[in-house]
Amino acid sequence: MSDNPRVWRNPNGTWSHHRDSKRKWADEIGCRTDLRFAEEWARESINAAFEARAKFDKDKDMNREQARSRVVTLTDQSPVRIIEADWPTTIQGTVIEGQLRADIRIREHADGRILVYGTADDQGDTVRAGFLLTDENDDDPTWVIRQVAEELIKRSPTNPKLHKAIMRAADEAVAKLPLEDI
Secondary structure, three states: OOOOOOEEEOOOOOEEEOOEEEEEEOOHHHHHHHHHHHHHHHHHHHHHHHHHHHHHHHHHHHHHHHOOEEEEOOOOOOOEEEEHHHOOEEEEEEEEEOOEEEEEEEEEOOOOOEEEEEEEEEOOEEEEEEEEEOOOOOOOHHHHHHHHHHHHHHHOOOOHHHHHHHHHHHHHHHHOOOOOOO
């Protein structure tokens, strides 16, 4: 028997090791060499598996960070950053006339929160407004769309055409709300 318990001499004079006890080697050096290769291969396989898992986790985190995000300006609150995939647009009213643009959107999160926000742009002069609806402040979406339109009008330059575009965008968004049976 060898002085190394990981390598031993079989009764028939051949050599074996603990990584592959069914194979037999004619000499101890060949057996130890195969054991060394087997252990190195096992270490490399384990390291490769750990590295692959670490890369997968890092890529997953990077994909999440690189997922398309958007900053939404809220009225009288701090802006919020959302991942667009987590907050799909459910309703949108948009009016574009020349260099005037008015846009009001509703985005809903799976947990029930709702963002109602809008932008109005007159030749690069952009104003923003928005509200976050939670269970505690569950307001009527029609009313909130109108509030966003009013805030945009208050913040926009005195341009009656832009004000009309904002109101038409609000009307378009309200018209896309789910029907109510009465």
